[in-house]
Amino acid sequence: MSFNPQLNADGSLRHLLTIDGLPRAILTHILDTADGFITINEQEVKKVPLLRGKAIFNLFFEPSTRTRTTFEIAAKRLSADVINLNISASSQSKGETLLDTVDNLAAMQADMFVVRHAQSGAAHMIARHVAPHIHVVNAGDGRHAHPTQGLLDMLTIRKYKGEFHNLCVAIVGDVLHSRVARSQIHALTTLGVPEVRVIAPKTLLPTGVEQMGVQVYYDMALGLRNVDVVIILRLQNERMRGALLPSAQEYFKYYGLTPEKLSYARADAIVMHPGPMNRGVEIDSTVADGKQSVILPQVTYGIAVRMAVMSLLAGN
Amino acid sequence: MKIQIKNGRVIDPKSRFDQITDIYIAAGKIVAIGDEPQGFHANRVIDASGCIVCPGLVDLAARLREPGFEYRATLESEMNAACAGGVTSLACPPDTDPPLDEPGLVEMLKFRAQNLNQARVYPIGALTQKLEGLRLTEMAELRDAGCVGFSQADAAITDTQVLVRALEYAATFGFTVWLRPQDAYLARGGVAHDGFVATRLGLPAIPHSAETIAVATILLLVRETGARVHLCRLSSAQAIDMVRQAKVDGLGISCDVSINHLHLSEMDIGYFDPNYHLVPPLRTTRDRDAIRAGLASGTIDALCSNHTPVDDDAKQMPFGEAEPGATGLELLLPLALKWADEDRIDLLDAIARITLDPARVLGLDAGYLAVGHVADLCLFDPEKRWRVEPAALRSQGKNTPFLGYEMQATVVYTLIEGQIVFDAAAP
Numbered sequence: 001m002s003f004n005p006q007l008n009a010d011g012s013l014r015h016l017l018t019i020d021g022l023p024r025a026i027l028t029h030i031l032d033t034a035d036g037f038i039t040i041n042e043q044e045v046k047k048v049p050l051l052r053g054k055a056i057f058n059l060f061f062e063p064s065t066r067t068r069t070t071f072e073i074a075a076k077r078l079s080a081d082v083i084n085l086n087i088s089a090s091s092q093s094k095g096e097t098l099l100d101t102v103d104n105l106a107a108m109q110a111d112m113f114v115v116r117h118a119q120s121g122a123a124h125m126i127a128r129h130v131a132p133h134i135h136v137v138n139a140g141d142g143r144h145a146h147p148t149q150g151l152l153d154m155l156t157i158r159k160y161k162g163e164f165h166n167l168c169v170a171i172v173g174d175v176l177h178s179r180v181a182r183s184q185i186h187a188l189t190t191l192g193v194p195e196v197r198v199i200a201p202k203t204l205l206p207t208g209v210e211q212m213g214v215q216v217y218y219d220m221a222l223g224l225r226n227v228d229v230v231i232i233l234r235l236q237n238e239r240m241r242g243a244l245l246p247s248a249q250e251y252f253k254y255y256g257l258t259p260e261k262l263s264y265a266r267a268d269a270i271v272m273h274p275g276p277m278n279r280g281v282e283i284d285s286t287v288a289d290g291k292q293s294v295i296l297p298q299v300t301y302g303i304a305v306r307m308a309v310m311s312l313l314a315g316n
Numbered sequence: 317m318k319i320q321i322k323n324g325r326v327i328d329p330k331s332r333f334d335q336i337t338d339i340y341i342a343a344g345k346i347v348a349i350g351d352e353p354q355g356f357h358a359n360r361v362i363d364a365s366g367c368i369v370c371p372g373l374v375d376l377a378a379r380l381r382e383p384g385f386e387y388r389a390t391l392e393s394e395m396n397a398a399c400a401g402g403v404t405s406l407a408c409p410p411d412t413d414p415p416l417d418e419p420g421l422v423e424m425l426k427f428r429a430q431n432l433n434q435a436r437v438y439p440i441g442a443l444t445q446k447l448e449g450l451r452l453t454e455m456a457e458l459r460d461a462g463c464v465g466f467s468q469a470d471a472a473i474t475d476t477q478v479l480v481r482a483l484e485y486a487a488t489f490g491f492t493v494w495l496r497p498q499d500a501y502l503a504r505g506g507v508a509h510d511g512f513v514a515t516r517l518g519l520p521a522i523p524h525s526a527e528t529i530a531v532a533t534i535l536l537l538v539r540e541t542g543a544r545v546h547l548c549r550l551s552s553a554q555a556i557d558m559v560r561q562a563k564v565d566g567l568g569i570s571c572d573v574s575i576n577h578l579h580l581s582e583m584d585i586g587y588f589d590p591n592y593h594l595v596p597p598l599r600t601t602r603d604r605d606a607i608r609a610g611l612a613s614g615t616i617d618a619l620c621s622n623h624t625p626v627d628d629d630a631k632q633m634p635f636g637e638a639e640p641g642a643t644g645l646e647l648l649l650p651l652a653l654k655w656a657d658e659d660r661i662d663l664l665d666a667i668a669r670i671t672l673d674p675a676r677v678l679g680l681d682a683g684y685l686a687v688g689h690v691a692d693l694c695l696f697d698p699e700k701r702w703r704v705e706p707a708a709l710r711s712q713g714k715n716t717p718f719l720g721y722e723m724q725a726t727v728v729y730t731l732i733e734g735q736i737v738f739d740a741a742a743p
Contacts, residue, residue: 005587020516099632119634120518121588128587129632142636143518179518206515207523 005127015127015136016309018145019186027154027190034155034301034308040077041304050311051080054111058084059102060139061117066275066299067139067149071114074306078315080111102126110134112314120144120179135313143177149274150183152305154191156298157229160270164188168195170223170265171214172255173233173282174204180274181233182212189213199223200255203244220255224264232257232273235282248281258284262292270294317359317734318342320352324364324695328371329668330684339369341691344734349687360736364695367728370667372404372692374674374683376572376620377548378645380437381712382425384413389625389712391428394645397711398435399738401621401646402694402727405675405682406435409494410442411469417442417453419461426462434737436692438464438678440494443482449473452482456489464678465492465546470595472500476533483543492679496548497530497555498522498596507636509597513582519636522597524552531555535562538569546677547571549622551596553606560615570677571615573607574622575644575651580604580717590631590638591717611669612661618674619655621648625713643713647704649696650723657724691734700726 006015006022013026040046056075060068068084075082087101102113112135115123120142127136140146154164161167169188175181175198188196189212198209199217210216217223224230235251245251257271271283271293279285288295319341326349327334333349340348340356347353378398381389398406408425410416416425422439429437441463445451448471455466466486473479486493506522508514514521531547535558538545550556550571562569576594581601585592592598610616624641631638648670656666668683675683682692704721706714730738 097629097632098634117634119636121636122634124588125590125632125634141518141634143520145518182516182518207510207521208512208515211512212516 005124013312016147016313017123017127017136017138019147019150019183019190020145022190024190024192027151027187030151030305030308030312031155031158033312034151034304037304037307038301041300046077047079048077049079050315051075051078054080054314055109056080056082056112056114056310057105057110058082059087059105059113059115060085061087061115061122062140063088064116064140067116070299070302071139071306074303075310077303078307078311080310098122098125099129102129106130106134112137112310114139116140118142137309137313140179142179144179144182146179146183148302148306148309149180150187151309152298152302153184153231153272153274154187155301155305156272156294157270159297159301160294161228164191164193167193167228168197168226169193169229169231170197170199170227171231171233172199172220172223172257174235174239175200175209175233176204176206177236177239178233184231185212185214197223197227201245220261221264224261227265228269230257230262230265230269230271232271232283234274234276235278237278252281256280256282256284257287259286259290262287272298275299318357319731319734320356320358320361321364321369321695322361324367324369326369326685327664327667328685329664329672331686332664333685334664339685341731341734344691346685346687346689346691349685362695362729366699367695367697369693369695371671371683371685372694372730372732373402373648373670374678374680375403375406375623375645375648375670376618376674376677377574378403378406378408378621378623379411379625380408381625382412382428383421388627391432393710393712394623394625395429395432395434397643397645397709399730400710400727402649402696402730403645404435404692404694404730404732405438405678405680407438407440407464407678409440409469410467411447411471415442415447416440416463417445417447419454419457422458422461422463433735434732436732438680440465440467442466443468443493444473444478447471449475449478452485455486455491459489459491465494467494467548468496470496472498474500480537480541483537483541483545487541487543490544492544492546494546494548495534496596497527497534497550499526499529502526502529507593507597508585509582509599511582511600513585517585517588524554524599527552527596528554528558531558535567535569538562538567542568544568549574549577549596550607550616551577551599551603553603556606556610556615560610563615570617572618572620572674572677573611573616574620575647576622576642576717577604577607578611578619578655579651584717585635588635589717590633590635591642591715591719593635593638593640594642594717595640608655608659611655612659612665617677619648619652619669620674621645623711625711626715628714631715642716643709643711644716645711646709647716647718647723649694649727650725651718653698653725654723691731693731694727695729696725696727698725702726
C-alpha cells in the first residue's frame with residue numbers, strides 16, 4: 001500500500017486519520033478554516049448549515065468526555081445530525097466484530113464516523129473498509145494518533161505565537177503511550193517548527209523517537225531552556241503500577257511543571273495540556289491556572305478545529 | 317503405476333546432481349535416473365520439458381488446525397494446500413486445541429492424515445502439558461505415538477528450571493527440543509518490532525533482546541544438558557550470529573526461519589495491515605539481510621512456511637488485536653526461488669533449504685532423489701508466473717502478506733510414494 005489512505009486521488013482530504021504524511025498545505029488550510037469558525041463560535045447564533053442533512057456517528061469504543069463533547073458540539077454547529085454511540089457497553093460485549101458494527105451503522109446512512117478506539121490503527125481499518133462516500137475522523141487510536149488534538153494545539157500555538165518557523169517547542173512526559181504527542185510532533189515538524197524537544201525519563205520514551213525529528217532531553221532545566229511553548233502530557237495513574245516509574249511524587253519532583261521549572265523557559269512561553277490534567281502529578285496548579293497557561297483556550301479552539309475538519313471532509 | 321518423467325531438469329541437493337534427464341518410477345520408488353531400465357513400460361509419461369524435478373518439499377512448520385480450529389482450516393484443506401505447494405513431508409506444531417500432549421491425540425492426527433493419503437505428517441509433541449510450561453509431557457509415550465520432536469510452539473516457558481528439566485529429560489532419550497526463543501516478559505503485550513515503525517504507528521513493541529536473551533539462555537543450557545535443540549523462526553541478526561558461533565563450538569543446534577522473515581521487514585507493515593502481524597514480529601531490513609545471508613551460508617538450516625491459516629474474522633481487526641500468522645504452504649517454493657533469484661543463490665542450495673536440510677533437522681531419510689529411494693517429488697515450472705490472491709490458494713487461510721505479489725514458479729505435479737497427489741492441470 002503505497003498510497004496515502006486518507007487522501008483522494010486529487011490530493012484532497014478524504015479521511016483524517018493521522019497527521020503523519022499530510023502536506024503542510026492541508027494542515028494550513030484546516031487551521032485557516034478553523035480560524036473562520038472561531039468567530040462563528042463567538043456569535044450569538046452559532047449555527048451554519050454546512051453539514052445540514054448529514055449524519056455523523058460518534059463511535060467511541062473508549063470512554064471520553066471532552067473529545068466526544070467537542071466533536072458533538074462542532075457537528076451540531078454545522079447543522080449535522082449527531083448520533084453518539086458508546087460501543088464498549090453495547091455490541092462489542094455481545095461479540096459483534098468491529099467491522100460488523102461499522103457495516104450496520106453505515107446501513108443507517110452514515111456520512112461520517114468519528115472513531116475512538118484503544119487499538120492503534122483502528123481508524124485506518126475502518127477507513128479501509130467503508131464505502132467511498134463515508135468519511136472517517138480519527139478521534140484517538142491507541143498510542144498512534146489524535147490528529148484533531150494535534151491540530152487544535154497548532155491553532156492555539158498560531159494564535160499566541162503567530163508563526164511556527166521561529167519557535168522552540170518542548171513536549172514533556174509520557175510520549176511512549178501518547179497518541180497526542182505523536183500527532184503534535186508530526187504537526188510541528190510539518191509546519192516548520194525548527195526545534196521540537198521531548199523531555200521525559202527513558203522509560204516513557206519510545207525507541208527511535210529522535211527519528212521523528214525531535215531532540216531528546218532527560219532534564220527539565222536543560223530541556224526547557226529558551227522554549228517558547230511547553231506542552232505537558234497527561235500521565236495516567238496506571239503507569240505507576242508497573243515498573244515505568246517509581247512514584248507520582250518522584251515524577252512530579254523531576255518532571256512536573258512547577259513555576260520554578262517554567263522559569264527556565266522564555267518569559268513569554270505558553271503552557272499547554274491536552275487534558276484531562278492530573279494536578280500535582282505532571283503540572284502544578286499554580287502553573288495550570290497561571291497567566292502563561294492556555295489550557296482552556298485549547299478546548300475552545302478544539303471546537304473550531306473539529307468544525308473545520310468535518311466541514312472540509314463532508315461539507316455541502 | 318509406472319511413471320516416466322521425461323526431459324525434466326532433475327535437481328538433487330544431496331548428490332548435487334543437476335541435469336536434464338528422465339526419471340523412472342515404479343512401485344513407489346525411483347527405479348532409474350537417466351537411461352530407461354530394461355522392460356520398463358510406463359503407464360503414464362509426464363513431459364517435464366522446461367520444468368524442474370526436485371525432491372518433495374519438507375516443511376518444518378505447518379499448522380493444520382486440527383484438532384480444535386476446524387473453522388480456520390481442516391486437515392483436508394491444508395493437506396491439499398501442501399500438495400499444491402509441492403510439500404510432501406511436514407512437521408506440525410503442537411498448538412492445536414487441545415494441544416498435542418497426549419498419545420491418543422497424536423495417534424488420531426496421524427491416522428486422519430494417513431487416510432487422506434497425501435503429505436506425510438510428522439507431529440511435534442507438546443513439551444509441557446497443555447503447553448503451560450509447568451509439567452513435562454510423557455515424551456517417550458508421545459514419541460512411540462509418532463512425535464518426532466517436542467515443542468512449546470509459541471507458548472512460553474517462563475520458569476527456566478522447567479526448561480532445564482525439559483531439556484535434560486529430552487536429552488535422556490535423545491529427543492530434539494524445538495524452541496522459538498522469546499523472553500515472555502520482554503515480549504509481553506508486544507505486536508511489532510521495537511523500532512521506528514512501531515514508534516511511529518504507536519504499536520506496543522517487542523525488542524531484539526526478547527529473542528537474543530532467550531537464545532543465550534538456551535545455548536548455555538544446551539552446553540550444560542547436552543540436549544539437541546532446534547531454534548524455530550529466528551528473526552534477528554544477533555541471534556543468527558549467536559547460532560553461528562554455537563555451531564563453530566560444536567553445539568547440537570539447528571535453526572530455521574520463515575518465508576515471511578526472509579522477504580519482509582517492519583517497513584512493510586505500511587498502514588497497519590493485519591496480514592503483517594506475525595510471530596515473531598517482522599524486524600529491521602538489517603535483520604532481514606542477515607537472515608538471507610545466514611540461510612545462504614547454511615548457518616540457518618532450513619526455510620519453512622510457518623503456515624498459520626487464520627479466518628477472516630480473526631484477521632479483520634485492528635493490527636494489535638488481529639490474530640497473528642500467515643498462510644504459507646503454497647508460497648514456500650516460490651518464495652525460496654524468489655530469494656535464490658534475488659540473491660544469486662545456487663538453485664541446488666536454495667532447494668536444499670526446503671528439502672534435504674529440513675529433512676535432516678527432522679531426522680528423516682527424505683529430501684533427496686536417488687535410485688531405490690522413495691519417489692516423493694515435486695515438478696515445477698520455474699517460468700510460469702501466478703498472482704497470489706485468495707482464489708489461487710487452496711489453503712482455507714487466505715491471510716498472507718504476499719497477497720497481490722506475483723510468484724515466479726508454479727508447481728505442476730506433486731508425487732508421494734510414486735502416486736500423483738497433485739496435478740495442476742486436473743480440474
